[in-house]
Amino acid sequence: MRLIVVDDEPLARGVAREYLAAHPDIEIVAECANGFEAVKAITELAPDLVLLDIQMPKLDGFEVAELVGGKTRLIFATAFDQYAIRAFEIHALDYLLKPFSQERFDKALAHARASLASALPRQEAAVREAAAARDRPLGRVLIRDGAKVHVIRAEAIAWIEAQDDYVQIHAGGKAYLKNGALGELEAQLDPGRFLRIHRSYLVNVEHVARIEPAGRDSHAAILADGTRLPISRSGYQKIRGAMQ
Amino acid sequence: MSWLTRARRGALLYLLAWLIVGAVLGGMCAIVTSAPPANALLFAIPGTLVYGVAAGFSAYYLCRANPLGARPLALVVLALCTAAVLAAFMWLAVLGGWNELCLAAGVRWAGIVQTPLLSALLFALGTLLYGLLAAINYLAIESGRARNAERRELESKLMAQDAELRMLRTQVDPHFLFNSLNSVSALTSQDPKGAREMTLRLAGFFRRSMGMAGHPRITLAQEMDLVRDFLAIEKVRFGERLVTEEALEKGALDCLVPPMIIQPLVENAIKHGIGQLTDGGLLLVAAWRDGARLSITVSNAIDPEMPETRRSGTGLANVRQRLACAYPNESTLEWKREGETFSVEIRLPAQAATTEANDSGA
Numbered sequence: 001m002r003l004i005v006v007d008d009e010p011l012a013r014g015v016a017r018e019y020l021a022a023h024p025d026i027e028i029v030a031e032c033a034n035g036f037e038a039v040k041a042i043t044e045l046a047p048d049l050v051l052l053d054i055q056m057p058k059l060d061g062f063e064v065a066e067l068v069g070g071k072t073r074l075i076f077a078t079a080f081d082q083y084a085i086r087a088f089e090i091h092a093l094d095y096l097l098k099p100f101s102q103e104r105f106d107k108a109l110a111h112a113r114a115s116l117a118s119a120l121p122r123q124e125a126a127v128r129e130a131a132a133a134r135d136r137p138l139g140r141v142l143i144r145d146g147a148k149v150h151v152i153r154a155e156a157i158a159w160i161e162a163q164d165d166y167v168q169i170h171a172g173g174k175a176y177l178k179n180g181a182l183g184e185l186e187a188q189l190d191p192g193r194f195l196r197i198h199r200s201y202l203v204n205v206e207h208v209a210r211i212e213p214a215g216r217d218s219h220a221a222i223l224a225d226g227t228r229l230p231i232s233r234s235g236y237q238k239i240r241g242a243m244q
Numbered sequence: 245m246s247w248l249t250r251a252r253r254g255a256l257l258y259l260l261a262w263l264i265v266g267a268v269l270g271g272m273c274a275i276v277t278s279a280p281p282a283n284a285l286l287f288a289i290p291g292t293l294v295y296g297v298a299a300g301f302s303a304y305y306l307c308r309a310n311p312l313g314a315r316p317l318a319l320v321v322l323a324l325c326t327a328a329v330l331a332a333f334m335w336l337a338v339l340g341g342w343n344e345l346c347l348a349a350g351v352r353w354a355g356i357v358q359t360p361l362l363s364a365l366l367f368a369l370g371t372l373l374y375g376l377l378a379a380i381n382y383l384a385i386e387s388g389r390a391r392n393a394e395r396r397e398l399e400s401k402l403m404a405q406d407a408e409l410r411m412l413r414t415q416v417d418p419h420f421l422f423n424s425l426n427s428v429s430a431l432t433s434q435d436p437k438g439a440r441e442m443t444l445r446l447a448g449f450f451r452r453s454m455g456m457a458g459h460p461r462i463t464l465a466q467e468m469d470l471v472r473d474f475l476a477i478e479k480v481r482f483g484e485r486l487v488t489e490e491a492l493e494k495g496a497l498d499c500l501v502p503p504m505i506i507q508p509l510v511e512n513a514i515k516h517g518i519g520q521l522t523d524g525g526l527l528l529v530a531a532w533r534d535g536a537r538l539s540i541t542v543s544n545a546i547d548p549e550m551p552e553t554r555r556s557g558t559g560l561a562n563v564r565q566r567l568a569c570a571y572p573n574e575s576t577l578e579w580k581r582e583g584e585t586f587s588v589e590i591r592l593p594a595q596a597a598t599t600e601a602n603d604s605g606a
Contacts, residue, residue, distance in 0.1 A: 008519075009423070009481050011430035018433055034522045057520045057547070079422035099426035151549070 001113065004030045004045065006038040006064070007053040007077070012098065016051055016077070019105045026109070035059025040147040042068045049093075049112050054078040059142070059149065065090055067144050069179075070127045073116060075108050091126045137190035141169060143178045150176055154189060158207040158223055162200040173225070195242055197221060197235035205242050262296030263289065269369070276365065279356040286346065287356050291339040299331050299374050307381035324378050332370030336363060404569035417511065420477075421446075427481050442480050449473040456503035460570075463597050464531055464540075465497040467506050471529065474507055478514055485524025486514065493532040496540075500595045502570045505563060506540060509588050512559045513544035517586055520547050525584075538594040543587030560588065567592060 003026050005016045013031050020026055026049075030041040035058045042050060042064070050072050054061035062083075065074055076087045077096040084095045093115060094108040141157065143150040156171040162182035169176045178185075186194065186202050197203050207223050211231070214220040219231040221239065231239060270288035274281050306327055310320045340358060347355035424446055431439035452470045456462055468490070479486050506529065518525050525545025532539055560579060567575040567590060575592040 008485075008522075009427070010483050011427045011434075011481065014434055015426065015430040018430075036522070055519070057522045079419045079426065098422055099429040153549070 001026045001049060001116070002029045002045070002047045003027065003049045003051065004032060004038070004041050004047045004072075005051045006032040006035075006056070006061070007051075008033050008056045009053075012053065012077070015099075016105075019102050022102065022106070023109060035061075035064045036149055038064045039067045039144060039149045042072055043144070043147045047072055048116060049073050049075065051075050051077055054080060054083055054087075059151070062086065062090070063142055065092075065127055066130075067142050067149060073112060075112060086130070089126065090130045137193075138188045141178070141185070141189075143169065143176045145176065152176065154193065155204075155206070157194075157204050158225065159204060159227070159229060160185060160194075160202040170227075195235070195238050197239050198230050198232045201229050201235075203229060203239075205239070208239070208243065211236075211239065211243065258300065259293065259296065262293050265296070265373070266290075266292030269366075272365070273356060273362060276362050277356050277359055280353070282353045283346075283356045286354055287339070287343055291335065291342055294338060295331075295335045295370065295373070299335075299370075299377055302327060302331060303374060303377035303381055307378055307385060311385065312382060324375070328371040328374035328378075331374045332367045335370040336367055339366060400569070403565075420511070423481055424477050427477075431480075438480070442477065445473050445476045445480075449477060453504060453507070459503055461500040461595070462503045463497065464492070464499050464501050464538075467501055467503065468492065468497070468529070470504070471506050471510050474510060475527075482514070482518065482524060485521070486518055486527065487524065488527045488529075491528065491530040491532075495533040496531040496538055496594075498597050499533065499538045500597055501538070501540075501592070502566055505566065505590070506542065508559050508563055509542040509590075512588075513542055513586070517544035517546045520550055521545060533594050536594055537591055539589060539591050541587055541589040543585055545584055546581070546586045548584050563590070 003020070005013050005020075005028060007013045007016070010033075013033075017028065017031075020028060029045050029047055030037075032038040032041050033056075035056050038050070038052070038056075039059065041047075052061045052064060052074050054076060055078065059067070061076060061078070070091075074087075074090075074092045075094045075096060076083070076092050077098060077100070079098040081097055087095045093112050096104060096108060137154070139154055141152045141154065143152065152169065152171045158170050160170070160182060161168045163177075165179065165181075166177050167180060167182050167185055169178055182196075182200065182202055186196055189202070193204055193206065194202050195205055203221055203223075207225075208221050209224050210222050212220050212222055212228075214228075214230070217233075219236050221229045221231055223229065266289035267285065269292055270281070270285035273279065273288055274284035277284070279287075306323065310323060312320070340363075343355055343358055349355070424442065428439050428442050428446070431442060449470065452466075452473065456466070456470070475486070475488050479488070510527065510529065513527050518527060527544045528542070530541045530543075560577065564577045567577055571592050575590065577588065577590045579586070579588040
């Protein structure tokens with residue numbers, strides 16, 4: 001079994017290494033000290049199992065889980081007990097409370113071995129569902145680009161365009177492709193800031209400079225950088241209300 | 245409901261008092277005009293009761309509208325005198341009218357002969373009674389205000405206690421303890437000496453923080469001992485990511501501060517600042533004395549790309565509240581975020597350890 005250890009504390013990684021020494025069938029393929037490294041390593045190395053800390057710099061454990069989209073099984077290891085329910089909602093295999101004993105760790109591994117045969121898709125769907133059901137609007141959007149991860153603050157996003165199975169996110173003069181539907185992202189972002197002005201366009205109201213008529217019965221939104229976005233009839237009602 | 249019954253009882257007592265005044269007045273009338281007692285009482289009591297109600301309301305509103313100290317005293321006295329004279333005149337008119345009615349009825353037991361002497365006496369009494377009412381009202385207002393002040397003082401004391409309790413509850417962050425124990429657990433096999441060192445630091449930190457809870461003030465030097473224990477433990481966890489520096493002026497170290505006032509700031513700095521950086525950063529604690537003021541700043545590296553966390557507000561609010569309770573209107577807490585640095589500065593009166601000892605002895 002191939003495993004990745006993710007923890008920002010070297011000593012905590014040391015404990016995991018020590019406990020794992022008792023399991024010769026498990027190979028540690030990588031050790032990561034933050035969320036970025038973890039996403040990169042999980043994407044590139046496709047391990048069977050990840051021992052994941054939650055409070056980490058850059059990306060926390062749940063953001064890592066969201067980005068790798070259930071491509072691996074997770075065991076959380078943290079000193080915080082308040083995230084346990086959230087962890088099981090995304091079908092984590094186990095939730096270890098630091099400090100934990102070798103026996104407790106062995107049990108978690110035994111559980112992992114037993115369930116590794118079971119299908120991953122269920123977990124994948126659960127991760128997506130949990131991300132969509134978050135009650136707070138997203139403050140930042142995570143985009144995985146191969147093994148690279150972009151973290152984009154919601155304020156910086158000017159507009160988002162639907163493209164088949166992808167969305168194109170425009171922020172700071174750059175465009176990023178992200179998996180998923182526009183409606184899904186719309187549901188997660190702050191509805192006071194992001195308006196669906198068209199079937200294919202979600203716009204950040206704060207980046208809209210003005211609305212111009214375009215043709216006899218249609219309008220266009222002009223963004224601060226000069227971009228023109230079409231506005232549908234129902235979108236016009238929404239944006240007019242928001243801009244007043 | 246209880247308020248209603250109490251109000252009703254108050255009103256009944258008030259009317260009873262006026263009934264007595266009316267009876268006494270009736271007796272007086274009987275003597276002055278040598279009218280039969282029944283006639284005198286019938287003359288005096290109804291009018292007096294009416295006056296009690298009317299003058300009572302009038303004096304109450306007049307006193308409420310002119311609180312003492314808010315307006316020039318002469319103006320208040322003038323207003324009251326005018327009101328008293330007017331009220332007395334009206335009372336006289338009511339009594340006179342009632343007497344006319346009684347006389348017109350033509351029965352033996354009603355009506356008296358209203359002499360000028362009686363009228364003058366009644367007028368004087370009316371003004372006096374009105375003045376008395378005003379005085380009673382002012383007394384009630386003042387005592388109410390004193391009671392309010394007392395209650396406010398009690399409330400602020402309770403608030404201070406509450407803040408203290410919250411401090412005790414937050415002073416030991418359970419996650420800090422569990423993470424530290426995890427480090428100890430790791431060190432026991434990798435570095436037994438380090439594990440012992442860490443255990444001693446933990447014991448020192450907890451012993452110090454528990455000992456401090458009972459003291460209203462400690463010296464900055466003592467607080468810094470606690471902070472150093474805390475930082476030493478965190479350094480074992482974070483390794484090279486946590487770099488700390490101190491810039492403490494000598495005179496500042498003898499100054500008194502509320503216990504555990506810097507520790508939460510340092511804890512925040514690690515939790516929301518350095519802990520969020522992959523490469524870590526610098527945490528600086530500085531303190532200096534500036535005449536009668538003591539300034540303490542805690543600044544730390546932050547990730548400039550991180551959105552501002554709302555969570556950091558609670559720790560700061562707690563420290564701010566404790567400072568406000570310890571030094572009402574004499575302390576400030578300010579924080580600012582500049583690029584890659586976050587800093588909190590607290591300013592409070594500089595009290596040297598020796599003067600405090602004298603103060604508490606006095």
